[in-house]
Amino acid sequence: MYDSLCRTRLLAGIVAIQLSLFGSAAIAKGAAAQPDDAAGRKPVADVTASGLMGELQQRLQQGSVTELRSAVNGEYGTTLLLANEQLVCYVGQLYQNKIWRVLRFTALAPAEAAYQKANKQAEAMAAEGIRRQVLTTLQRQYDRAIQDAQAQADVLQGDLRTMQAQRKRMVDDQKTSQNDAQAAEIQSRAARIQLDKLQGEIRRIESSLGDDSQLLPETQKRQR
Numbered sequence: 001m002y003d004s005l006c007r008t009r010l011l012a013g014i015v016a017i018q019l020s021l022f023g024s025a026a027i028a029k030g031a032a033a034q035p036d037d038a039a040g041r042k043p044v045a046d047v048t049a050s051g052l053m054g055e056l057q058q059r060l061q062q063g064s065v066t067e068l069r070s071a072v073n074g075e076y077g078t079t080l081l082l083a084n085e086q087l088v089c090y091v092g093q094l095y096q097n098k099i100w101r102v103l104r105f106t107a108l109a110p111a112e113a114a115y116q117k118a119n120k121q122a123e124a125m126a127a128e129g130i131r132r133q134v135l136t137t138l139q140r141q142y143d144r145a146i147q148d149a150q151a152q153a154d155v156l157q158g159d160l161r162t163m164q165a166q167r168k169r170m171v172d173d174q175k176t177s178q179n180d181a182q183a184a185e186i187q188s189r190a191a192r193i194q195l196d197k198l199q200g201e202i203r204r205i206e207s208s209l210g211d212d213s214q215l216l217p218e219t220q221k222r223q224r
Contacts, residue, residue, distance in 0.1 A: 052102050056090050059083060065090065071119050074126030074133070080115040082108070091115045093122065 059065045059081075068089075069080040077094035089111030093101040101118075105111035 052104055053099070055104075056081075056092070056102055059090075069115055071122070073119075073122045074129040076122035076126045076129075078115060078119040078122050080111060091118055093118050 056065070064084045065081040066084060067079060067081050069078075071078050075096050077097070079090075079092045079094070081090045081092070082088070083090075087106060087108070089105040089108055091103040091105070091111055091114045092099045103111075103114050103118075105114065
C-alpha cells in the first residue's frame, strides 16, 4: 500500500513537469555534475534540459515508459523509469511532487547507480525536513499535553479551594460547638448548684414541718 502511494505521488509529480528556467538550470547543472559510472558511460541527455524533460513528459503521456523503482523521503522523491521500446532509462528527482532533475541513460547499470545515488541524496536532503516535522509534531503533542495538564491543574485547584473552604467551615463549626458546649456546661453547673440549694431549702422546710416543737406556743417551749 505504501509502495503504491509512493508510486502515485512520483508519477503525479512527473506528469506535472513544468518547463521553467529554474528547472532547466537545475537539470543542466545536475547532468554536468554526474560522475562517470564504472563502465565509463556518462548520462546521455539532450542539449537542452527542457528537451530532455519534454521527452520524458511525452513518454509519460504516451504511456511508453515503465517505472522500475521509486522512493519517497519526506518532500523528496526519486524514480527510475525504462522506455518500453528501447533500452533507455530515466532517473528523475522530485521535490514536493514536482520533478526538478532528469538524467537519461542507455544502459540499466549506470541508471541503477544514478538512482541509488540520487536516492541517497534525497535521504540526506530530507533528513532535516523529517527532523523538523517530527519536532513540530512533538511540539503539538507537548502543547496538547500542557493544555490537558493545565486543565487538570485548574480542576484540582478548584477541588483544593473547595476542600480548604469546607475544612475552614468545619473548624469554625467545631469551635462554635466547643464554645456552645462550654457555655452549656457552665449553665448546667450553675443550674445544678441552684437545684442543690433549692433541694436543701426544701429539706430544711420539710424538717421544720415534721418537728412537733415547732407547733407549741412559745410559753410551753420555755416550760419544757
